[in-house]
Amino acid sequence: MKRVLFLFLDGVGLGDGDRGFNPFVQARMPNLNSVLDGRIMLRGISAFSTDRVSFVPADACLGVAGMPQSATGQGAILSGINIPYRIGKHWGPKPNAEIRAFLRKDNLFKRLRNQGSVVGIANAYPPTFLSAVESGRRALSSIQFAMKCAGVNLMTESDLRQGRAFAADFTGESWHSKLGFKDTPILNLEEAGQRLACAARAYGLLLFDHWMTDVIGHRGSMDEAVTILENFDEVFGGILNTWCVDDGLVIIASDHGNLEDKSTKRHTLNPVPVLIIGKGHRKVAANIRDISDISPALLSYLRM
Numbered sequence: 001m002k003r004v005l006f007l008f009l010d011g012v013g014l015g016d017g018d019r020g021f022n023p024f025v026q027a028r029m030p031n032l033n034s035v036l037d038g039r040i041m042l043r044g045i046s047a048f049s050t051d052r053v054s055f056v057p058a059d060a061c062l063g064v065a066g067m068p069q070s071a072t073g074q075g076a077i078l079s080g081i082n083i084p085y086r087i088g089k090h091w092g093p094k095p096n097a098e099i100r101a102f103l104r105k106d107n108l109f110k111r112l113r114n115q116g117s118v119v120g121i122a123n124a125y126p127p128t129f130l131s132a133v134e135s136g137r138r139a140l141s142s143i144q145f146a147m148k149c150a151g152v153n154l155m156t157e158s159d160l161r162q163g164r165a166f167a168a169d170f171t172g173e174s175w176h177s178k179l180g181f182k183d184t185p186i187l188n189l190e191e192a193g194q195r196l197a198c199a200a201r202a203y204g205l206l207l208f209d210h211w212m213t214d215v216i217g218h219r220g221s222m223d224e225a226v227t228i229l230e231n232f233d234e235v236f237g238g239i240l241n242t243w244c245v246d247d248g249l250v251i252i253a254s255d256h257g258n259l260e261d262k263s264t265k266r267h268t269l270n271p272v273p274v275l276i277i278g279k280g281h282r283k284v285a286a287n288i289r290d291i292s293d294i295s296p297a298l299l300s301y302l303r304m
């Protein structure tokens with residue numbers, strides 16, 4: 001079966017090997033390390049494939065001056081178009097009218113849905129977020145907007161309770177500690193990964209938006225950066241022990257650098273990691289050089 005589980009890590013690039021500034025050097029990530037045959041994801045590592053995985057350092061600058069931003073980066077990932085080049089700048093965090101017009105016209109989710117495929121964002125959005133969007137007080141990200149253009153609603157508290165959608169921190173603890181819920185489900189990290197992998201079997205493409213990595217890149221400490229990577233690795237472990245090669249592809253990708261360099265609170269010019277696991281990973285990876293190549297590569301995989 002051809003399907004894709006897309007683990008989108010916002011603001012995660014390939015940094016240098018400085019232990020003081022790059023949380024990837026400090027974090028214990030046994031699952032990622034084993035998939036990468038012991039390599040750490042750093043700048044300067046060339047594209048490679050093993051039997052299990054392909055890794056590509058993808059350019060996120062797209063030939064446009066200035067720091068890459070989320071709205072244009074996510075827009076490029078989902079439209080397959082070099083949107084920053086077309087609009088003459090990197091832009092974010094939320095998409096402006098020009099970026100929205102590109103996504104409205106065509107995007108990965110919309111394209112797949114029109115082909116009869118089931119697409120979704122695996123995140124559960126809290127009622128406060130959804131009502132702020134409804135009233136116009138908050139704007140959708142490019143990822144969320146692209147899904148809306150495909151005619152698919154964001155998932156809610158009820159989807160979280162029923163195990164169909166996942167909290168931003170994967171475990172759901174933040175729904176208790178930050179959002180004040182007392183009885184929404186709490187999972188451990190590995191279990192969240194296992195359930196996410198199972199949930200993906202009902203989709204042609206299911207994307208989890210791990211936006212917290214960019215937030216920690218901007219505002220978090222080094223310790224928080226290490227923790228979010230280690231937590232993600234546990235989730236990834238749960239996905240790996242549940243996902244069968246025949247289930248399709250798991251792809252990890254990002255829109256721009258940030259978290260990998262704690263010497264700055266800003267985005268970086270670093271390339272971003274693209275990791276592809278599952279039968280056919282080499283063929284998909286072979287077509288990816290920059291982040292605007294991701295969508296066409298996934299579309300041609302899903303058509304194969």
Ligand SMILES: [Zn+2]
Nearest residue numbers: 011070214258
């Ligand atoms: Zn950011």
